[in-house]
Amino acid sequence: xxxxxxxxxxxxxxxxxxxxxxxxxxxxxxxxxxxxxxxxxxxxxxxxxxxxxxxxxxxxxxxxxxxxxxxxxxxxxxxxxxxxxxxxxxxxxxxxxxxxxxxxxxxxxxxxxxxxxxxxxxxxxxxxxxxxxxxxxxxxxxxxxxxxxxxxxxxxxxxxxxxxxxxxxxxxxxxxxxxxxxxxxxxxxxxxxxxxxxxxxxxxxxxxxxxxxxxxxxxxxxxxxxxxxxxxxxxxxxxxxxxxxxxxxxxxxxxxxxxxxxxxx
Numbered sequence: 034x035x036x037x038x039x040x041x042x043x044x045x046x047x048x049x050x051x052x053x054x055x056x057x058x059x060x061x062x063x064x065x066x067x068x069x070x071x072x073x074x075x076x077x078x079x080x081x082x083x084x085x086x087x088x089x090x091x092x093x094x095x096x097x098x099x100x101x102x103x104x105x106x107x108x109x110x111x112x113x114x115x116x117x118x119x120x121x122x123x124x125x126x127x128x129x130x131x132x133x134x135x136x137x138x139x140x141x142x143x144x145x146x147x148x149x150x151x152x153x154x155x156x157x158x159x160x161x162x163x164x165x166x167x168x169x170x171x172x173x174x175x176x177x178x179x180x181x182x183x184x185x186x187x188x189x190x191x192x193x194x195x196x197x198x199x200x201x202x203x204x205x206x207x208x209x210x211x212x213x214x215x216x217x218x219x220x221x222x223x224x225x226x227x228x229x230x231x232x233x234x235x236x237x238x239x240x241x242x243x244x245x246x247x248x249x250x251x252x253x254x255x256x257x258x259x260x261x262x263x264x265x266x267x268x269x270x271x272x273x274x275x276x277x278x279x280x281x282x283x284x285x286x287x288x289x290x291x292x293x294x295x296x297x298x
Contacts, residue, residue, distance in 0.1 A: 046258045059276060060269035062105040067266065069096060070110050070117060070126040074210035077235055077290040078256075091290040092130045095149065098282050099273040113209070115184055118142055121259050127266060129259040132229065134186045144262055147271045148255035149283065152229035154190050154252055159218065160242045167194045167248040171225060175204065180214035180223035183207045186254055187227035194251045195227070219243060227251065231291040239295055 071092065073080045081089040088109070102109050112120055114131060121129040124144040132152075135145045143212040156168070171179075172195055177222065181188040188205070196202050205222050208214050214226045215236065228236070230250065237244045260267055277283050 034201065059272055060103055062103050062269060065105045066108055067214050068107050068108045068110060068127045069102075070112050070120065070129045072114050072131040073111055074114070074208070074212055075132045076215075076232060076293040076296075077294060078232070079130065080212070083296060091286050092132075092288050095277070095283065096130065098277055098286075099141055099270060102273045102276055103269050106156060111124050114182060118259065121261060124261045125229070127264070128262065128270070133259055135256040135257045139259070142262070143259040144264055144267050145257040146267060147274050148257050148275050149278075150231075150256040150287075152231060152254055152256060153250035153253040154187060154194075154254065155230050155233045155246045157215070157218065157226045157228045157233045157244060159221075159235065160223065160245050163246070164224075164226070165247075168251060172196055175248045177225065178204050178206050178223040179227070180208055180217045181227065182207050182209070182211055182214060183254070185211075186252070187211075190227050190252050191225075195225075203217055208219065215244075228252075231287065235291045235294070238292075 057224060058114065073079050073088045075080050075090075077090050078092045079088060081087070082089045093109075093172075094128075096107055099105075108270050110126060112126075117131060118133075118139060119142065120126060129143075132150075133139070133145075135148060139145070150254070158251055162176060165177065171177055181190045181191050188207075191205055192198060192200050204216065208217060211232075212227070214223070215228075216227045219221045233246045258270060260270075
């Protein structure tokens, strides 16, 4: 073997070794059952597909990929957003997923995984909206209303980044789910919904011009899975997240759900 071939072989081994080492060192959960709770109301992270009636989305596929990497089985259960963090804290479930922003105050109740997604909060409006173009002009017109789901990041951004810091502001119309806020926007019952960039781009792209994103991002946030304090699942899930980022799986899921997916009309 000449020197060139030897050099190529050495370089190839250097590249492949970290990947092989990563695969070999991933934890094996030996078929353990993990009970995952979600809301099925945050399109396209997790929602009920209107065509099949089945729960689907980015997070379902991500957890499925994690279960294969780490060798665990998944049982899904549902609860409302406002009950989820406390229920996971109380160890009713092993893990929670519903686009949960990593926040210090939430860390007092639950442990977070490493971030699996970075999202920016944008303003989602009807396609023909021309009365405002940013948060300042929205706030200046007291006839305009924003729809939000209580306790979520878009709710707090509406309170503190768009309006006056009053969580009881009558211009904020509270609804049970994110889907309800979008439906209210389309029906003309509210004038603005705040959403993460990926979901907003998907909604606007699939709306036939009925919805659009406007303005600059109002806030950047990272999403993570949640666990009861001290859970031994955090380290394995973090290892799995790193592996799925490295092998391109998460990028493929983002393309599938935020770009390619077309909901039934």
